[in-house]
Amino acid sequence: MSLPLSSKSGAIVLLIASLAGLAIALYAYFTPLTGVTGTLGALVAIVACFVLAVMALLLMQVKTRGASLTLRGLILLGLAGTFFVAMLLHQWWIGVAMVLGLIGLIVDMVRPARHARLTHT
Template identity: 70%
Template sequence: MFASLSSRLGAMLLLIASLVGLAIALYAYLTPLTGVTGTLGALVAVLACIALAILALLLAVVTGRGTSIALRVLILVGLAGTFFAAMLLHQWWLCAAMVVGLIGLIIDMARPSHRARVTHS
């Protein structure tokens, strides 16, 4: 059990960061006097965080090397785009959540491949 938990630690951290980012983006979009209430940029940040959460869930369950590489590239683009949008919206906590998501992605990339886990288990 510990091996499976540690192999999914990066994806879980990415999922948590995406959900925290979603909460922050929803707060900025819905709450008056945040400066970005009801703007298209804040709505895009909400949708991007939802997409990142879905991709993090997929990353936790895929076993193919090509699929995981493609998901990691999509997640990296999503994190960078959401970080940039958060900077333009002056939502610094959302920027911090995306940095934590990047750390989760790096942890996930450092995990051993599925084939290595199967042969050593």
């Protein structure tokens, strides 16, 4: 049985934030005069945002509690690391996207518990 869209809203916010960070990082990497054009740091931000987007998609699909907790822990580390890279690169908008991703992760952690309580009472 598939979960309703409202229980996936946190993962959707995380996915959108990751894709926004990816777009900003790609812009910074390829556009001349951004200060990080062609740098390894911008490339790391691109890869990290892509991996976060993939993990957000996986988060929507996992069924077991253990896999969900492990994935959430990895996503949290990814968000923190990408935020740190963004601050070192002075790419503030990537940092904003990672904060929005953190909000999505928090929503995802709260929503399933609320959904489970409503269906079992």
